[in-house]
Each structure stands twice: as structure tokens, then as C-alpha cells.
Amino acid sequence: MSNSLASEIARFATTDGIHQTAIPRLTLVRKSAPTEPLHGVHQPSVCVIAQGRKRVMMGDQVFVYDADNYLTVSVDVPIVGQVVSASEDEPYLCVRLDIDPAMLTELILDMRLPETEERRCECGIALARTTPELAGAFMRLVSLLASPDDITMLAPLAEREILYRLLRGPQSAKLRQIAIGDSRMRQINRAIAWLRSNYADPFSAETLAQEARMSLSSLHFHFKEVTGVSPLNYQKQLRLQEARRLILGDRLDAATAGHRVGYDSPSQFSREYSRLFGAPPRRDIERLRRSPGPLEEA
Incomplete structure (x- = not known):
């Protein structure tokens, strides 16, 4: 499935760089060579690599991930990111979806997830294994770029599926903290x-x-x-x-x-x-x- 997702990202990100798309909150990234460390403040989002490898540093913690794992960011955090595996033949290809708190909250209510009394804070960044179901949902979202007239109606459905998959996964508690008011x-x-x-x-x-x-x-x-x-x-x-x-x-x-x-x-x-x-x-x-x-x- 990662190869299919890589093909879809490469289809719409034909040059190196960070590509904002016509789909709200969706960004594609392509790099044909390793990069220097880049500083930034990462917003709440989920990042799925389809090809290549990346290192993210937050404080004294280091996270290395590739097509086998996705990155979840639950709060604005200062990071240093570096693509460590990329080439002309096999460029680094990544898709990032910024998290919409309103959609996340609505989905939590629709799923009737039990409320939690947990108030403990956790690191704002975490890794989890990329499942075929999650990669497939991202592939369907990215593929909508080929049919702009369908984006308004179908992109929210694909985005909702992505959030559903995340809430059913190991990072559910971290994501739910974004939506819990207290x-x-x-x-x-x-x-x-x-x-x-x-x-x-x-x-x-x-x-x-x-x-x-x-x-x-x-x-x-x-x-x-x-x-x-x-x-x-x-x-x-x-x-x-x-x-x-x-x-x-x-x-x-x-x-x-x-x-x-x-x-x-x-x-x-x-x-x-x-x-x-x-x-x-x-x-x-x-x-x-x-x-x-x-x-x-x-």
C-alpha cells in the first residue's frame, strides 16, 4: 500500500519542495536528497511517509520514522526535522494532514468513545505503525487532487476516515486530548x-x-x-x-x-x-x- 501512496504523492508533487494542495489542511512533501536540519514549530497533524526516512528532534528526544510508522503531533511543538534517506531514484515522499479539532470532536461524539478522567500530559510527538487501512485512506484523499470537482464533497469523507483510523489506533488518547476542553x-x-x-x-x-x-x-x-x-x-x-x-x-x-x-x-x-x-x-x-x-x- 505504501508503494501506491508513494505513486499518488509523486503524481502531484512532481518537484522538490513543500506543496500546499487544493484540499484543505493537506500538504505533500518531496525531497530528492537528504536535507540539512530544518527548524520549525510543528502544528497538530499526522505525517505519513510513503518513501524515504526522516529524523525529528524535539528537545533531547529523537524520533526516526519511515513508511512503516507515522508521526502524530498533538500540540504546537518546536522541532528540528531532517530528511535522512532520499535520492533522485527514490525521493522522500510524505503526506501531512493538519488536524481539524472541530471534525475530531464531532467524530469522537459520533463514535461514542467513553470519556476519560486522564489528565496526565504526554510528549506532544509520538510514532505508531502505519496500517494498510490508514495508508489506503490517505491514498484516497490524495487521489482526489486529480478530480477537483469532487474535493468539496469527498475530501471531508476521506479526512473523516483518517481521523477514525487514528482514533481506533494506539494514539487515540493523545488525539482525544486535543478535543477535551478541560x-x-x-x-x-x-x-x-x-x-x-x-x-x-x-x-x-x-x-x-x-x-x-x-x-x-x-x-x-x-x-x-x-x-x-x-x-x-x-x-x-x-x-x-x-x-x-x-x-x-x-x-x-x-x-x-x-x-x-x-x-x-x-x-x-x-x-x-x-x-x-x-x-x-x-x-x-x-x-x-x-x-x-x-x-x-x-
Whole structure:
């Protein structure tokens, strides 16, 4: 089944890159060679590789997956992703579906899944084995790109089947946390949403805890459990990734970009930029401009 899914992805992703599609929330990825590590914030989604292999790093945790396993992301998490197996003859081919919380909630209700009292947080990333049924559902969704007039009516049915397969699989509890209004994961999501909206402002642990409706100690413990980093380091990564985009895309100088994202000290900005990306801003940007490609993981 993975070969069939690979053929469908290759059919519509004919060039290397990240391809947004006419189907809402569906993205196809093709790479004909291994990539450098790419930084990004991964949104809640499921990623199925049809061909090739990839490494994803979150904090100090490493996840390696291929056509035998799919990746589930249940919360916005900062990651470093790297395609490690790809070639011209056998390119890396992947399909990603962002999770629609409303559709997920509706399906949980329709399936009459028993409510759970579990409030324990888990890592925001997990791997599980790709079944023929799940790969087949993805293949049917991707194949709709050949008949645009059918997308409006049939894509939601295929997407619903994918979510059904996921809820029947080993990652059901993790996905259900996205939809449970009073879950610990929802509290962490509130903290993440606040950080993403206010990343350039001075960090306030007390304000963040109030937004999440958690105690300070609980916030720090569960936030790192889910995202792999502390709230402060999460904010730093958001700042530095945006500064990198401003320098490369908007051609701002490093000092201006650093100030734009909340750094008052250019030297501190340069130090933290080097620590995350492996080189100071000028050298990093020169390298990126010599090797054009996506800045962020998809």
C-alpha cells in the first residue's frame, strides 16, 4: 500500500519542495536528497511517509520514522526535522494532514468513545505503525487532487476516515486530548497560544500561568513534558526563528531583526542565535542564500 501512496504523492508533487494542495489542511512533501536540519514549530497533524526516512528532534528526544510508522503531533511543538534517506531514484515522499479539532470532536461524539478522567500530559510527538487501512485512506484523499470537482464533497469523507483510523489506533488518547476542553493538554495549548501571540514581549511566568490556569510548578513541569523545552526556551525559539525569517526574507540587519523580536542586547541576540542555528546571523544567512530552500520544517 505504501508503494501506491508513494505513486499518488509523486503524481502531484512532481518537484522538490513543500506543496500546499487544493484540499484543505493537506500538504505533500518531496525531497530528492537528504536535507540539512530544518527548524520549525510543528502544528497538530499526522505525517505519513510513503518513501524515504526522516529524523525529528524535539528537545533531547529523537524520533526516526519511515513508511512503516507515522508521526502524530498533538500540540504546537518546536522541532528540528531532517530528511535522512532520499535520492533522485527514490525521493522522500510524505503526506501531512493538519488536524481539524472541530471534525475530531464531532467524530469522537459520533463514535461514542467513553470519556476519560486522564489528565496526565504526554510528549506532544509520538510514532505508531502505519496500517494498510490508514495508508489506503490517505491514498484516497490524495487521489482526489486529480478530480477537483469532487474535493468539496469527498475530501471531508476521506479526512473523516483518517481521523477514525487514528482514533481506533494506539494514539487515540493523545488525539482525544486535543478535543477535551478541560484536559491538561488544553491548558498547555493556552500557554502556547499566548507565547506565540506575545513572543516579542518580556517573558512573565506568572502571566503565562494565569493564561494557562495552572500553578507555576505545574505549568513548568507539564509544558516541558509536552514540548521538550521550558516556556522560556520555547519563547526564545519563536523569537529566533522569526528573526531569521526577517533577516533572510525582509533583508533586515541582525540588530534590527533582533530588536523587532524582543532583544534589547545585540550581543545576547547573536549569542542565542548562534546557539540555536550553529552560526552567527551573518554567516548563517550567507550559507542559506548559497543553498536556497525552505527555512522551516513542514
